[in-house]
Each structure stands twice: as structure tokens, then as C-alpha cells.
Amino acid sequence: MSSQTHVFPGRFEGKVLLVTGSASAIENEVIGFGGATAWRFLREGGTAVVLTDVQDDLGERSAKAMRDAGFTAEFVHHDVTSEEDWVSITSYVIDRYGRLDYVLNVAGIQDTMKIADTPVETWQKVMDVSNRGMFLGVKHGAEAMKKNGGGAIVNLSSMAARWASPYGAAYAASRAGMTHFTRGAAIQYAADNVRVNSVLPGWVKSPFTKWIFSDPKLSKYRTDRVPLGRWGEPAEIASAILFLLSDDASYITGSEMLIDGGVTAGFFPPVGE
Ligand SMILES: NC(=O)c1ccc[n+]([C@@H]2O[C@H](COP(=O)([O-])OP(=O)(O)OC[C@H]3O[C@@H](n4cnc5c(N)ncnc54)[C@H](O)[C@@H]3O)[C@@H](O)[C@H]2O)c1
Numbered sequence: 430m431s432s433q434t435h436v437f438p439g440r441f442e443g444k445v446l447l448v449t450g451s452a453s454a455i456e457n458e459v460i461g462f463g464g465a466t467a468w469r470f471l472r473e474g475g476t477a478v479v480l481t482d483v484q485d486d487l488g489e490r491s492a493k494a495m496r497d498a499g500f501t502a503e504f505v506h507h508d509v510t511s512e513e514d515w516v517s518i519t520s521y522v523i524d525r526y527g528r529l530d531y532v533l534n535v536a537g538i539q540d541t542m543k544i545a546d547t548p549v550e551t552w553q554k555v556m557d558v559s560n561r562g563m564f565l566g567v568k569h570g571a572e573a574m575k576k577n578g579g580g581a582i583v584n585l586s587s588m589a590a591r592w593a594s595p596y597g598a599a600y601a602a603s604r605a606g607m608t609h610f611t612r613g614a615a616i617q618y619a620a621d622n623v624r625v626n627s628v629l630p631g632w633v634k635s636p637f638t639k640w641i642f643s644d645p646k647l648s649k650y651r652t653d654r655v656p657l658g659r660w661g662e663p664a665e666i667a668s669a670i671l672f673l674l675s676d677d678a679s680y681i682t683g684s685e686m687l688i689d690g691g692v693t694a695g696f697f698p699p700v701g702e
Pocket of ligand 1: 483629
């Protein structure tokens, strides 16, 4: 799988995409969901991509790789928990490109502790990046989209929204919050022609999970529990995101799309048991 598979030429002609948490967008390195989506959006005719993140050096390198490939892309420092940053980035995009069509809320952090060991500060930080960040992204993103008659937003949740694990309770709770917030946002912005959906990936090879898939024991524990028998690739998440952003999904809003290789479909005995 690569981010170049299944390109639909011209699908995003004239459109402008803003992607948070997208610093890791260099194709021959471990790429994030935002990066995989941005590359394919550009290859499908997108006018411009604005990558944002708090990792500035990596983000700048990623945007340069896209420009070197002949596309219009730039990186802007943007902390998703800051309302000031959201006001500034959305007005910048409108001033620079004349429109904002799509927002992809990717930024996220994880906690790996048991509840008893989780400091309040960690809980709050996870909630702030996931939920406050997404709330601000919908609030300011939709406002900007109204200026060009509508648009679409995808919130990057997780299968953890449905399927709890023995660690990361803050992460799972924040992801469940994302999918439910998405429903309310879909209802509130439907009249403005702004669709809002969420995607729920399972175990996918990206910078977020490098610490797991690069450890053979931790990696096998996961793949043994995936009915499709392997890790997902960021390009496979990008496919779903781009479908939901595109006009092919014109009657889809408030939905959640699971992309987990079947992990949460039902009971699946680990391989060998
Ligand atoms: N990889 C997986 O298996 C998996 C599965 C389910 C869900 N997810 C979710 O997908 C999202 C993207 O992860 P990814 O796999 O592309 O990995 P990633 O690590 O490339 O993306 C997360 C990005 O969020 C950025 N970020 C953190 N705090 C931020 C803040 N305050 N403001 C702006 N940016 C901030 C990080 O710098 C990082 O670049 C995350 O929200 C994660 O929860 C990942």
C-alpha cells in the first residue's frame, strides 16, 4: 500500500484543505494520517494544503517535500488547543487562498497508564488536544467554510471510542467524546452545508504507533487480534477520509466510519487459541 494508490484525478479541483497534527508527511519516512491524506488530496487536484502542527521543523520539511513535488503546500505552527491560533489560521487561509473547503482534525496524544497512575494533568492534556482541539476546529473551520457556501470536516477518532483497553482510559474517553461531538456538530451545521463525520481507525502503522509496531512482541499481540491479520496503513485511512470529505459522500453527515480490519466487529479468538 502507498499513498499513491487509487487516485481519482480531479476529485478535489479548486479545493483547499487544512490538516492539523500533520507534521509527519514525508513519504519515504513513517507518515501520519494527515500527511497521507494531504498527498493524495493534492494528487487528486486539490488547489492547496495547509499543514499545521506543533512540531515545526518536521512540518516545514513535509510542506517543502510537497512543494518540491510541484504542489501548493505550506506549514503553519498551530496549537489546536489555542482558540487564538484557530482564529489566526482560519483567517490566514481565507486571506491567502480565498476559501477553506475542508478541515481534517488529526492532532492527538495518547496516555498509556492505568487509571490509578494517571495524573490529573495528563487526563486534562489528552482531553484538551482531542476534544477542545476538535471543538475549536469545528467552530472556526465551519465559520470559515460558510464564506464559500459550505464544506466538510472529518474528526480523527479511534476504535478506542468503542473498544476499551487496560490502559489509556483518558484517550478512549476523549475519542468517544469526539465521535459524539461529531453527531451534534453535524446537526448544527447541516443548514450551512457543512458536513461533519468521524473516522475510527484501528491499529495503523504511523508515528503514533511506532513504539508498538517496531517491537515484535507488542506488534504480534495486535496482529493476532485483527481478523484481517495485519496492521493498517495510513493510505487506507486516507481513502476513507477523502471519501467522507468528497462530494461522493454528499448525503453523509454525523456518521462514524470504523477502519479497523475487523477488530471491533465481534469476538475473534487470538491466532493460535
Ligand atoms: N496510528 C494509529 O494506529 C491510530 C489509531 C487510531 C487513532 N489514531 C489517531 O490518529 C491521529 C493521528 O495520528 P497519526 O497516526 O497520524 O500520528 P501522528 O503522531 O503523526 O499525528 C499526531 C500529531 O498530533 C500533533 N499534536 C500533538 N499535540 C498537538 C497540539 N496541541 N496541537 C497541534 N498538533 C498537536 C503531534 O505533534 C503529531 O504530529 C491521532 O489523533 C491518533 O489518536 C491513530
